[in-house]
Amino acid sequence: MRPDRSILLLSGVLLLASCGGGGEEPMAADKGTPPPVIPMEDFFKNPEQVSFRISPDGSHISYRAPWKDRMNIFVKELASGEVTQVTRDTVRDVGGYFWKGDRIIYSRDINGDENFIVFSAATDGSDVKALTPEADVRAGTLDDLHGVEGMEKHIIVQMNERNPEVFDPWLVNIETGERRQLVDNSENYQSWITDHDGVIRIATRTDGVSTTLFHRASADAPFEAFKTVSFKDEFSPLFFTFDNKNLFVSTNLGGRDKAAVVEYDLAGDTELREIYANPDYDVQGLDYSRKRQVLTMAYYAGWKQERVFLDEETKAMYAKMAPRFEDKEFWIYGEDDDETKFMVWAGDDRDPGQYYFYDAAADDLQEVATPYPWLYPSQLAEMRPIQYTSRDGLTIHGYLTLPQGREPKALPVVVNPHGGPWARDEWGYNPEVQMLANRGYAVLQMNFRGSTGYGRKFWEASFKQWGRAMQDDITDGVNWLIDQGIADPDRIAIYGGSYGGYATLAGITFTPELYACAVDYVGVSNLFTFMRTIPPYWKPYLDMMHEMVGDPATDSVMMAAASPVFHVDKIQVPLFIAQGANDPRVVKAESDQVVEALKERGVDVEYMVKDDEGHGFRKEENRFDFYGAMESFLDEHIGSGYKPAQASDEKGAGTEG
Secondary structure, eight states, X not given: OOOOOOOSOOOOSBOOOOOSOSSOOOOOOOTTSOOOBOXXXXXXXXXXXXXXXXXXXXXXXEEEEEETTEEEEEEEETTTOOEEEOOOOSSSOOOOEEEETTEEEEEEOSTTOOOOEEEEEETTXXXXXXXXXXXXXXXXXXXXXXXXXXXXXXXXXXXXXXXXXXXXXXXXXXTTOOEEESSOOTTOOOEEXXXXXXXXXXXXXXXXXXEEEEEOSSTTSOOEEEEEEXXXXXXXXXXXXXXXXXXEEEEXXXXXXXXXXXXXXXXXXXXXXXXXXXXXXXXXXXXXXXXXTEEEEEEEESSSEEEEEOOHHHHHHHHHHGGGGTTOEEEXXXXXXXXXXXXXXXXXXXXXXXXXXXXXXXXXXXXXXXXXXXXXXXXXXXXXXXXXXXXXXXXXXXXXXXXXXXXXXXXXXXXXXXXXXXXXXXXXXXXXHHHHHHTTOEEEEEEOTTOTTSOHHHHHTTTTOTTTHHHHHHHHHHHHHHHTTOEEEEEEEEEEETHHHXXXXXXXXXXXXXXXXXXXXXOOOOHHHHHHTSOGGGGGGXXXXXXXXXXXXXXXXXXXXXOGGGGGGGOOSOEEEEEETTOSSSOHHHHHHHHHHHHHTTOOOEEEEETTOBSBOXXXXXXXXXXXXXXXXXXXXXXXXXXXXXXXXOBOOOSOO
16 A cells, blocks of 8 residues: 555546554464454444645644544644544545645545535634535546645646536635636646646647647647657656656656656657666656655555655655564655655555654654554455466466465455456455455455556557456466365356456356356446446547447447357356446446346346445445445355354454555
């Protein structure tokens, strides 16, 4: 886990969404003894406190915590310890948030529609106001304008109020809500980049398969095109250099397979220098010190998150901190304006972590919260990196989590392909995986072709391969696990969400002999209807999706062959489907089609629909319903065969981070 430094980001692809536990940890069970059963609810209930931030002046910290079953924002004064509740939302969990002066800016949607609303609230809990429309508009923060002179009461938001397909930038007063449009977007630019003075300097526009980047020298100058790249070429501006002249860019241009971070000269349209490149993985991003105006680190995901220091001061701080966390992963983030006070998160695959407050000047580290005090890492399972070779010779990386106290032979297995599909699984605590392992299941996750972070060739190998080579990679992983003797071939289930839900349906239609049962969570079933019902803000990229998934005009035979809904006659195993009624990415009809087709054949299918959810279940009570039903479903069809003693007061962990 790496705490997200971004603010209220707009989401993209088909994705869902301590140094130890609290208190005294019980003695670890013998390696040959299964741990106690942890109640399902404890894996998926809300955490006690998460998402810590520091106020700009370093005098307060903020966090999210449950109130009436919803995650809300609280502020704590460090000197007095006094806690004030800022938000009182009972409709939906409050999501991403940040400090702006003495106010909190945050966002949430309504029942999973992903039309996010940006709100502003005083830190005493008064004067809560919506800064963007509260219905049928999707909004997010483009720039918090932190430290920009004269902009102490303003932020830049982007929203699709004028045209649902594109996002216009607006300057908004966070106290009054007054706003003005910053760019006449009659050209329908799709994205924007500001410089360090808060001026929009870069805009992009796509024709579906190529993106043209535009630049202007000042807020009064016109935008001029300076580069056009294919969607297969990565050229993603990260932020301006500190003098606002050049750009730091993530790119695979110049014959690269793996994306590197470079400095790019706007005036000369040339790459000036390579900041960092890794021979095996795409570089994910770049951090910097706002106060000192230096780059601090680059980072990428191998089998774990890795960082490469670009600044000796940052390197020294991490080196000083490392002995305090032994073998834990940790990240220092969320600094105050003086960059002397920081938040620190530390955890690992069996521990969702603890939060600390660090005063660098005094070298004083204080624990502030254990979000999941009912969790004991010694009772949870290790997430191990694995790799195998696909039938056409690709190396596929992944993770295998084995249940504690069970010999790794002939185990029941849950295969868990990730969503996206252009995303990836990463090492770290995962409540779904840990709940399954606690029940005695082995869990197999794989980064099939198309998973991000492994370079351009690996990504392009997924084009028009839904249900084909991408699915073969999953099948090959299952067969590898059987060949290792770890999996019981008669007790293998497949479960996934979003694209993982599609892969679940594809698995039981195209390789029905491989699985004993399946759980599809908000998954695509019909590539034709999926393309027709995407959100309006995805439509500018539809031609790109046609090249990556399939074009109904030219690839109809292939798309029909890859759409599970047309092959439900091959489904021979029990199926459980869960769907949010308000899902804007994979609409409810995708699940309805499969259920109706199976019922026409007289096949019973369990179907759970939540009318107050979207692309994944966010409300605590709905998580309980879904995972409780999944737990019973799996136990009935591939039950692990052992019932360890119930836990007393030792419990599991929640899902928020």
